[in-house]
Amino acid sequence: MKLVRLLLSASSRGVALAVLFGLLSGASLTALLSLIIRAVGGQGGTTPREGWTFAAVGLLALLTRVASQMVSHRLQYGVITQLRMRLCRQLMLAPLRALEERGSHRLLAVLTEDVAAVNMTLVMLPTLIINVFIVVGSLVYLSFLSGWVMPWLVGFIVLGYLTYQMPTMRALALAMKSRHLHDSLYEHFRAITEGIKEFKLHDRRRDAFLEEELLQTASSLKVAQTRTSDIFAAAASWGLFLFFVFIGTLLFVVPHVTSVSHEAVVGYTLVILYLQQPLQNIMDCTPNLNRGTVALNQIEALGVSLMQAHEPASTPLLAEPRSFTSVELVGVTHSYLREREDSHFTVGPVDLTLVPGEIVFLVGGNGSGKTTLAKVMTGLYAPESGELRLNGEKVAPEALGRYRQLFGAVFSDFYLFERLMGLGDEPPGPRAKPYLDKLQLSHKVTLEGDRLSTTRLSQGQRKRLALLTAYLEDRPIYLFDEWAADQDPEFKEVFYRQLLPELKQRGKTVIVISHDDAYFSVADRLLRLQDGQLLGASQALSPRKAAS
């Protein structure tokens, strides 16, 4: 049902056309069948008129079948594209914390595995529609052939349906289990792609992973999938067996208990034999329908949970904020649940003011909460308590998206885009060139339009490219999370002594998370975090002093 609703929501006209052509195709195939039966059973041979009718109906069956398939293909790929786009939009609008909690492997499993499963289900749509109409058309034809035999047939169909449904319910539960195992499998795939160096350097770790993790999950999946397929195969074979029971009953029992003509018995037998293929096709579609339903449930569950976690819709972005007078964090907190210890790690409550043109260093031991505070400060995490204030005014939840546009940031787990996107209509080349020189990257990277010639660089160089992006964004506040950690001593010196003061001179506020105590003197203010608590000068220097 959910699949039908999905299709209807995409294009009710497309669904109507696909069904109409499917109906015409099914009906013409049934008409062909009745012509065949008449020709086979007829005593006086066939006439040219019947021959022409046969050819015309055959042509109609062919054309409507192709039309139904073509309409269905458009519907199918349209739905899949819509589904992908909708999911990606939902992911991008969801709060960062909600995405982190779900984990990238689960999100990837939905985006790839589930969308592919829905696609597979939709692929068989034309076959399903046409075959359903062949079966329906044949039943209508049979009801005209003999009203007496019809109750027997309906009885068998009901029996077949019920006995098919019972194991199918079990198969659905197994399909759900398989789906959860797929999540684990994606986590393992991530370990392989991201941890390949660690595996290569340690054979015993690799073998333990393969045997104890991957094989365990893959084997459980194999068992669940094999059982599911077994159930469907057994149910389908049972369906075929019922056919022969029906034909046997028709040939050897029905004539003795009701008065039915020989012609009707022959017609029924031929139609039932003919129906075997369409019914087989319908039954073959059932496992896919099941998988598609499970996948769609997963997609919808993710969508619903992300919608619940949605940040309030942002006020339309009229223009990015180009300046500010103050950013304040007032009693702001953020906490993570430590599941194993059943306790929380909390950053804050933090009171902090930032003004334009100052360099603020955020320092502290590993795990003291620097990155977390940076995420709260930049609006990536909404404060759990307390409030953010911009220019003295509280940042309402729906204004958080706009507030974030104040910041240009390079986090330690930054992502480097191959295109410099969203930087305006002008090609970024001329603006980027001086920065490429400044960042000592001109010999490595050029710009072709807005595309970087390469991003296959050392980690330090990639960070410089990320810095280039931040420069071009030209935001009022910059945040660098351990940016200098991968730089050579020479460029570290350039970063701390040249680039940071230059940004400050341009009136930018620069927040630097750093462990480089040799350069702490560059800061106007040093904020020290310890166990999530802020020590040190949380109030801004006066703008005049900051600019000095």
Ligand SMILES: Nc1ncnc2c1ncn2[C@@H]1O[C@H](COP(=O)(O)OP(=O)(O)OP(=O)(O)O)[C@@H](O)[C@H]1O
């Ligand atoms: N996504 C997360 N989910 C749950 N807990 C987290 C998450 N990120 C961080 N933490 C917890 O919050 C604490 C602070 O982490 P954070 O990354 O803010 O520290 P940090 O000071 O930036 O550390 P480092 O100097 O090592 O980068 C850590 O002890 C960690 O247990």
